[in-house]
Amino acid sequence: MANLRVKFTFQPDLIKNPIIWSLGREFEIVTNIRRANVAEDQGWVILELNGEQTEIDKGIDWIINQGVRVDFVEGDIVAG
Amino acid sequence: MTFTTIHRCKECGREYPLTPMNVCDFCFGPVEIQYDYAEIKKHVSRKSIESGPNTMWRYAPFLPVDGTNPVDIKAGFTPLVKADRLGEMLGLNNLYLKNDSVNPTFSFKDRVVAVAATAARDFGFDTIACASTGNLAGAVAAHAAKAGMKCYVFIPADLELGKIIGASIYGPNMVAVKGNYDDVNRLCSEIADQYGWAFVNINMRPFYSEGSKTLGYEVAEQLGWRTPDHVVVPSASGSMFTKIWKGFNEFHDVGLIDDKPTTRMHMAQPVGSSPIVTAYDEGVKEVRPIRPNTIAKSLAIGNPADGYYALNIIEKTNGTAHAVPDEVIVESIQTLASTEGIFTETAGGVTIGVLKALVEEGTIKKDDLTVAYITGNGLKTQEAVESLVNTVTIDPDFASFEKNLGMKR
Numbered sequence: 001m002a003n004l005r006v007k008f009t010f011q012p013d014l015i016k017n018p019i020i021w022s023l024g025r026e027f028e029i030v031t032n033i034r035r036a037n038v039a040e041d042q043g044w045v046i047l048e049l050n051g052e053q054t055e056i057d058k059g060i061d062w063i064i065n066q067g068v069r070v071d072f073v074e075g076d077i078v079a080g
Numbered sequence: 081m082t083f084t085t086i087h088r089c090k091e092c093g094r095e096y097p098l099t100p101m102n103v104c105d106f107c108f109g110p111v112e113i114q115y116d117y118a119e120i121k122k123h124v125s126r127k128s129i130e131s132g133p134n135t136m137w138r139y140a141p142f143l144p145v146d147g148t149n150p151v152d153i154k155a156g157f158t159p160l161v162k163a164d165r166l167g168e169m170l171g172l173n174n175l176y177l178k179n180d181s182v183n184p185t186f187s188f189k190d191r192v193v194a195v196a197a198t199a200a201r202d203f204g205f206d207t208i209a210c211a212s213t214g215n216l217a218g219a220v221a222a223h224a225a226k227a228g229m230k231c232y233v234f235i236p237a238d239l240e241l242g243k244i245i246g247a248s249i250y251g252p253n254m255v256a257v258k259g260n261y262d263d264v265n266r267l268c269s270e271i272a273d274q275y276g277w278a279f280v281n282i283n284m285r286p287f288y289s290e291g292s293k294t295l296g297y298e299v300a301e302q303l304g305w306r307t308p309d310h311v312v313v314p315s316a317s318g319s320m321f322t323k324i325w326k327g328f329n330e331f332h333d334v335g336l337i338d339d340k341p342t343t344r345m346h347m348a349q350p351v352g353s354s355p356i357v358t359a360y361d362e363g364v365k366e367v368r369p370i371r372p373n374t375i376a377k378s379l380a381i382g383n384p385a386d387g388y389y390a391l392n393i394i395e396k397t398n399g400t401a402h403a404v405p406d407e408v409i410v411e412s413i414q415t416l417a418s419t420e421g422i423f424t425e426t427a428g429g430v431t432i433g434v435l436k437a438l439v440e441e442g443t444i445k446k447d448d449l450t451v452a453y454i455t456g457n458g459l460k461t462q463e464a465v466e467s468l469v470n471t472v473t474i475d476p477d478f479a480s481f482e483k484n485l486g487m488k489r
Contacts, residue, residue, distance in 0.1 A: 002270065002273055002274065003273065004269065004270070004273065005103065005108050007383075009368070009369060034106070034107050034108045035091070035107050035108060035109070037366070039366065042366070042368065044366075046107075046108050048108075053270060053274075057266075060266070069369055071369050071383040072265060072266075072269045072383075073103055073108045074102060074103065074269070074281070074282055074285065074385060075317055075381065075383050075384060075385025075386070076261075076265055076317070076381045076382060076383045076384075076385070077211045077264075077265045077268045077269055077272075077279075077281060077282060078211040078212065078213060078234075078236075078261055078264050078265055078268070079189075079210070079211070079212050079213070079215075079216045079281055079316070079317070079381070080212070080213055080214055080215050080216065080316055080377055080378025080379060080380060080381075080427070
């Protein structure tokens with residue numbers, strides 16, 4: 001089992017979609033929200049994903065294809 | 081001896097023992113190391129610092145590791161140069177350059193990695209790792225070599241050969257990852273989760289980032305135990321920006337400088353990677369992640385972990401944030417080299433470009449005491465300035481020399 005701490009950033013057109021619920025339904029991933037914010041022009045959610053690494057990888061690819069920006073809680077790991 | 085106490089979450093305030101960790105278990109906010117300043121005050125003085133080594137380790141009581149046996153490749157205590165010729169060009173009488181391009185691996189990253197590597201070794205890790213496009217790779221590989229630790233450096237597969245050589249010479253396991261920037265980020269996050277390594281900017285990040293405070297201490301000491309009116313700082317994640325300010329304030333808190341710092345903190349980013357500047361311009365604190373596209377690759381962080389905290393400091397200090405385009409970066413590298421004899425990498429070009437903008441808009445006045453941070457060496461990003469090369473080729477005879485150079489006796 002793996003767990004990943006990620007930040008999902010949603011543009012306004014996606015805010016009303018139950019994307020995190022769908023992520024848990026479509027893939028064998030347990031989602032655990034820790035912090036979130038919804039503003040006028042965007043929303044973000046910081047959450048933990050638990051599951052097999054391959055399932056998490058598939059889930060992240062899927063959610064990126066939905067138009068969600070996915071970042072790691074740590075910020076960018078690749079540094080100059 | 082170390083005067084550290086605990087980790088504290090910057091968001092919810094929860095406290096944790098000082099173990100390798102980077103985010104709060106509860107809210108996933110970043111944790112920051114806390115110190116017992118009353119004890120530090122008892123143990124440091126201007127004299128004790130001045131009699132310390134000519135490296136960043138003269139400030140060991142302010143760092144989160146035992147400074148008696150650090151992983152030390154002699155990072156820090158770099159020159160603070162009075163920049164008379166550049167100052168004259170810009171109309172500034174009190175301009176200084178903090179030349180951190182002369183660190184052992186030629187960038188300020190030696191400071192942060194020195195602390196991270198010492199902490200990693202002291203925690204008992206045998207392997208240290210990072211993901212980098214240049215400066216960090218060299219610093220991590222060099223410190224791992226000095227510490228006798230195993231080292232893994234992850235780089236994008238299309239990284240320029242010069243940068244690969246600059247790190248691989250120290251003997252790390254260099255891993256070139258096929259894929260884009262996001263792919264490398266994701267892979268490294270997964271590896272960090274699955275392997276018990278010290279990743280300098282993941283589980284070692286609270287220790288690592290504290291190393292940047294020494295850039296504040298040194299400037300304050302080198303200016304004669306005072307802080308400047310303005311600093312101009314190149315920024316990627318925003319971490320160094322926040323730590324320079326923290327360094328100034330810690331020196332005041334323990335009585336090493338008399339006046340409370342009133343320095344105006346100015347942030348410099350390249351237009352192609354300026355998410356913090358964008359938030360500043362829009363008057364918001366939420367930093368929207370972007371996809372970087374700039375020649376200043378050492379500043380190419382699209383999702384800056386400390387953007388929010390840097391914006392708070394800009395607000396608190398009446399500072400500013402500016403971005404300059406690639407052509408200004410190149411021009412500014414040349415300006416710095418041709419006036420002060422300092423060849424900086426692209427991040428330094430960003431700093432000088434923003435410094436110029438701050439003078440032109442009247443934010444920095446001619447007699448203001450100003451420090452611009454030059455954080456990396458130009459030999460690392462030679463490709464950025466190739467277009468400036470202007471060699472005259474002549475035949476090996478005197479007539480050709482005079483003809484081609486228009487010489488007249």
